Amino acid sequence: MSDMVVSQPAVTDARREAAAGRRPLGFVYVLSIVAGxxxxxxxxxxxxxxxxxxxxxxxxxxxxxxxxxxLPRALGNALxxxxxxxxxxxxxxxxxxxxxxxxxxxxxLFDPIVNLIYxxxxxxxxxxxxxxxxxxxxxxVALVVMMCTxxxxxxxxxxxxxxxxxxxxxxxxxxxxxxxxFRLVLWPEGLxxxxxxxxxxxxxxxxxxxxxxxxxxxxxxxxxxxxxxxRLDSAAVLGVLAVLCVLGLGLQEIMLLIERRICVWRPxxxx
Amino acid sequence: MILRRPLTNALGILLLLxxxxxxxxxxxxxxxxxPTQVVGALVDTLREGTFWPALWAMIWPMMLGYLAALVxxxxxxxxxxxxxxxxxxxxxxxxxxxxVSAAAIVPLFIILMGRGVLFLTTIVFVATVWYVVxxxxxxxxxVSPRLIDVARSFDAGEFQRFRFVILPALYPYVLIAAxxxxxxxxxxxxxxxxxxxxxxxxxxxxxxxNLSTAPLxxxxxxxxxxxxxxxxLLRWIAHRSAPWYASRTES
Numbered sequence: 001m002s003d004m005v006v007s008q009p010a011v012t013d014a015r016r017e018a019a020a021g022r023r024p025l026g027f028v029y030v031l032s033i034v035a036g037x038x039x040x041x042x043x044x045x046x047x048x049x050x051x052x053x054x055x056x057x058x059x060x061x062x063x064x065x066x067x068x069x070x071l072p073r074a075l076g077n078a079l080x081x082x083x084x085x086x087x088x089x090x091x092x093x094x095x096x097x098x099x100x101x102x103x104x105x106x107x108x109l110f111d112p113i114v115n116l117i118y119x120x121x122x123x124x125x126x127x128x129x130x131x132x133x134x135x136x137x138x139x140x141v142a143l144v145v146m147m148c149t150x151x152x153x154x155x156x157x158x159x160x161x162x163x164x165x166x167x168x169x170x171x172x173x174x175x176x177x178x179x180x181x182f183r184l185v186l187w188p189e190g191l192x193x194x195x196x197x198x199x200x201x202x203x204x205x206x207x208x209x210x211x212x213x214x215x216x217x218x219x220x221x222x223x224x225x226x227x228x229x230x231r232l233d234s235a236a237v238l239g240v241l242a243v244l245c246v247l248g249l250g251l252q253e254i255m256l257l258i259e260r261r262i263c264v265w266r267p268x269x270x271x
Numbered sequence: 272m273i274l275r276r277p278l279t280n281a282l283g284i285l286l287l288l289x290x291x292x293x294x295x296x297x298x299x300x301x302x303x304x305x306p307t308q309v310v311g312a313l314v315d316t317l318r319e320g321t322f323w324p325a326l327w328a329m330i331w332p333m334m335l336g337y338l339a340a341l342v343x344x345x346x347x348x349x350x351x352x353x354x355x356x357x358x359x360x361x362x363x364x365x366x367x368x369x370x371v372s373a374a375a376i377v378p379l380f381i382i383l384m385g386r387g388v389l390f391l392t393t394i395v396f397v398a399t400v401w402y403v404v405x406x407x408x409x410x411x412x413x414v415s416p417r418l419i420d421v422a423r424s425f426d427a428g429e430f431q432r433f434r435f436v437i438l439p440a441l442y443p444y445v446l447i448a449a450x451x452x453x454x455x456x457x458x459x460x461x462x463x464x465x466x467x468x469x470x471x472x473x474x475x476x477x478x479x480x481n482l483s484t485a486p487l488x489x490x491x492x493x494x495x496x497x498x499x500x501x502x503x504l505l506r507w508i509a510h511r512s513a514p515w516y517a518s519r520t521e522s
Contacts, residue, residue: 025355025358025359026359028356028359028360029359029362029363031360032359032360032361032363032364033363036363036364050382051382051383052382052383105279108275108276108279108280108283109279109280109282109283109286110283111280111283112280112283112284113283113284113287115499116284116495116499119454119494119495119498119499119502120491120494120495120498121457121458121460121461121462121494121498122458123374123458123461123462123465124461124465124475124490124491124494125491126465126479127475127476127478127479127480127487128479128484128487128488128491130479131301131302131479131484132302203369203370206370206372207371207372207374207375208372210372210374210375211372211374211375211462214374214375214377214378214466215374215465215466225375225378226378228378229378229379229381229382232382234379234382237378237379237382238379240375241371241375241376241379244370244371244375245367245370245371248370248371249366249367249370252370
């Protein structure tokens with residue numbers, strides 16, 4: 001009952017904000033992007049097209065690469081190792097993160113190890129990964145796993161640790177057993193954090209995917225980038241960058257959409 | 272009870288070291304060098320003439336880019352948190368740059384500015400500044416309206432509210448932003464250096480070609496120490512300068 005009273009104003013607040021503030025701000029949003037593209041265009045005029053291509057040239061180049069099937073093929077292959085690596089990272093990070101969040105002993109045991117490994121920039125492991133997995137597909141998957149897992153573990157374990165004690169205590173005082181507590185209290189309370197971790201992880205996976213293609217054997221998108229950089233074809237480099245940007249933002253938005261769909265019980269906190 | 276936590280922490284690290292040692296002895300140092308071998312390699316690396324110049328060549332462009340990111344990112348983030356107009360203007364660019372990794376912009380920046388110090392500093396700046404901005408935006412947005420209302424009801428002007436309410440409330444988040452920014456600065460710097468094969472990144476590349484993995488592990492260990500040391504220092508500063516914010520600066 002009291003929970004309803006507390007959460008009610010938050011909902012109306014969000015609605016009012018959406019009704020009052022959305023339209024003008026959305027307009028500024030678009031305006032800012034257009035202004036940025038214009039500045040880029042003007043600046044690009046001052047450089048030769050080898051060094052900095054204009055936005056139009058990038059679009060043309062992207063269209064050419066799409067027609068020649070060079071770009072779609074590279075993107076498809078790149079997504080392959082990204083998805084496999086991401087799935088493995090989830091399979092490792094979610095259970096470990098949840099256990100670390102809920103069991104003090106596991107947390108104390110793993111916390112320093114996770115922090116120590118997280119402190120090292122993951123690309124520094126690339127030479128080590130080459131020794132173990134070679135230069136190709138397996139190595140790319142391994143680097144994606146390496147780059148995603150620890151970020152996700154940290155998010156999940158922090159989320160699970162911060163689960164509201166009072167909620168669990170209420171469940172316990174109503175005689176809920178461990179399984180019922182998990183299903184009815186911890187699960188709905190922890191799901192948003194799991195989604196945050198999945199979102200952080202997916203962006204990291206896109207980063208890792210291109211890092212792997214540039215630092216191990218240059219293939220797919222990485223090969224396009226490297227070869228174009230050598231040929232001073234800045235339009236192609238910027239084009240691949242734009243594709244990566246759209247891919248990352250798109251995946252992030254999709255995760256956000258799924259989260260909103262599933263976590264309907266948390267209207268205010270789904271951000 | 273108080274002692275249990277550090278004891279379990281130590282147990283975890285000990286367990287890792289033992290497993291690592293066993294794996295190292297079973298598989299040999301071409302695949303995975305045991306900790307005992309890594310310690311020897313660490314001493315050798317520190318004695319080597321090329322190491323200290325390479326380390327220095329990594330640290331100072333990184334600090335330059337990192338400090339520039341803080342100097343620009345903190346005011347920009349604060350402005351975004353307090354003004355919806357600024358937020359709407361900068362937000363699309365912030366989310367765009369955060370999604371693109373340091374590795375992906377390296378080829379473009381090499382075309383634009385070559386492989387010198389300017390290139391390294393700019394990469395670190397671009398990779399760090401948006402994280403600082405996002406953290407400061409969140410912090411500035413979440414300054415409790417109650418604090419501001421109190422100041423307003425005591426007739427504090429716009430500037431006074433900013434100077435005496437908002438700025439002190441932001442202080443712990445400045446240190447959090449500095450800490451998270453540093454992690455990203457180091458990531459970007461190592462990525463850039465490994466790509467062009469210069470400085471510390473060049474050493475890492477070379478160590479990867481070595482027949483034994485011990486030198487590679489010793490370099491990774493040094494990176495770990497730098498990162499843990501620097502973030503620990505920032506944590507300590509946060510704790511010393513504003514212990515009343517400890518609950519916020521810990522996380």
